Amino acid sequence: MSVLAIANLRVNFGGLVALDDVFIDVAPNSIVGLIGPNGAGKTTLFNCISGLVTPTSGEISIHGKKVDWPKSYELANFEISRTLQGVGLFSGLSVIENVMMGADKKRESNFLKDLFGLSAKSERKLRAKAQDALAWAGALDLADKTPSELTYPETKRVSIARALVSEPKILLLDEPAAGLGQDDIDKFADLLRQLKQRCAIIIVEHHVDFIGAISDQVYVLNFGKVIASGSFDTVKRDPAVLAAYLGTSNQSGNDHLGKDQFGATNA
Numbered sequence: 001m002s003v004l005a006i007a008n009l010r011v012n013f014g015g016l017v018a019l020d021d022v023f024i025d026v027a028p029n030s031i032v033g034l035i036g037p038n039g040a041g042k043t044t045l046f047n048c049i050s051g052l053v054t055p056t057s058g059e060i061s062i063h064g065k066k067v068d069w070p071k072s073y074e075l076a077n078f079e080i081s082r083t084l085q086g087v088g089l090f091s092g093l094s095v096i097e098n099v100m101m102g103a104d105k106k107r108e109s110n111f112l113k114d115l116f117g118l119s120a121k122s123e124r125k126l127r128a129k130a131q132d133a134l135a136w137a138g139a140l141d142l143a144d145k146t147p148s149e150l151t152y153p154e155t156k157r158v159s160i161a162r163a164l165v166s167e168p169k170i171l172l173l174d175e176p177a178a179g180l181g182q183d184d185i186d187k188f189a190d191l192l193r194q195l196k197q198r199c200a201i202i203i204v205e206h207h208v209d210f211i212g213a214i215s216d217q218v219y220v221l222n223f224g225k226v227i228a229s230g231s232f233d234t235v236k237r238d239p240a241v242l243a244a245y246l247g248t249s250n251q252s253g254n255d256h257l258g259k260d261q262f263g264a265t266n267a
Contacts, residue, residue, distance in 0.1 A: 001064040003028050003170055003200045004049070009058030011044055011224075018044045019224045022058070024202075026170070026217075031192060031201045033211035033232070036221035037244055042204045045221070046172060049202070050082050051075060063169065081168035083159045083176065089147040095158050096143040099130040102162035130165050136198065137161035138191055153184040160191070164198070171199045177207040189214045212236070220244070 002025050009022040019041045026032050034042045047053040049060075051072035060069055062078050070078050081102070089098045103126055134140040139157040142150065150158065156176060163171055176192075177185050185207065192201060192214050205211050211218060212232040220228040220241050228238040235241050 001028075002026055002061065003063055004202070005061045006045075006049075007059045009045070009048065009060075010056045011041075011048065011053060012056045017224055019048070019055075022221070022224070022226055024219050024226075024229075026200050026202060028169075028200055029196050029198075030216040031196050031203065031214050033215035033218045034202065034204045034221065035206070035208055035211055035218060036227075038206075039223075040221040040244075041224040042221055043174075044224075046082075046174060046202075046204050049080070049172060076166050076168075079167070079169040080172065081163040081166050081170070082172035082174065083163050084174055089150075089155060089158060089162075091147050093146075094143070095139070095145050095147070095150070096127065096130050096134065098147065098158065099133055099162045099165050100126050102133070102165040103129060129167075130161070133161040133164040134158075136164055136195065138187075153180055153188075156180070156184075156188065157191070160195075164195075169199050171195070171201045173201060173203045173205075175205055176203060177205055177210045185210055 004024070004026040006022065006024050009019050010017070011019040022041070022045060024032065024034075024045075034045060036042055044053055048055050048058075048069065051070045051074065055069055058069075059066060061067065062070075062080075067078070070080070075081065089095075090101070093101070131140060131143065134143055137157045137160040139154065139161055142154055142158060147155065147158075160173075160176075173192075177188060180188065189210060192203075195201060203211065203215070215232055218229065218232050218235050219226055220235050220238070222240070222244040227240040227244060228235040
């Protein structure tokens, strides 16, 4: 049974068709990569799942059950959590307090106020969950620091921990490798391979080598359509994908994209 499946998704912005007949299927404890050129529709698809964009038409099933498209404030009820490109940590809180805020399942409540009004027992329980999430993200040693003391790669890990503290079954990651050097990208890839033991992961990412190294399934979008899906080795040789990334069909006889365009050939 899929943890998330989308079929026949269409999104119109006025006269613009942003997504057209888009589909994805996400297996439990898998990593699914969404890639494509700029403007392909990746972020719009993510925003539909996250409740930030209302689809024109289409169906979504979560945990094997067909449901209405989620609203953004309902994500935790569907066991979905998302990180954003702008990490957005609160400067006046410690790292562990920032992570504790990710446990908020009622967005209409003033959680920042409630956080400091918890009973001692509730606060200990929530802090323990935050410590567990930090440990999964490889950031437990950062718990007592403030955001201003963190390196950029460390903020990425804290953002992951904040998303994990609500115990999602589906984790949405928006450009997690953006701004990282190769060494940190490699470490982040190792982290995500461990995290898929805990939940399914869907990633929007421009760093194609990174997607090739970690994904079980890849969907390639272009001009709002899924033009290829399958393993990374399969999609990187697809003529439609070659044309989308290189602006030409594969007439040169190469059976894969070069490393600069589409990852190493043995990714």
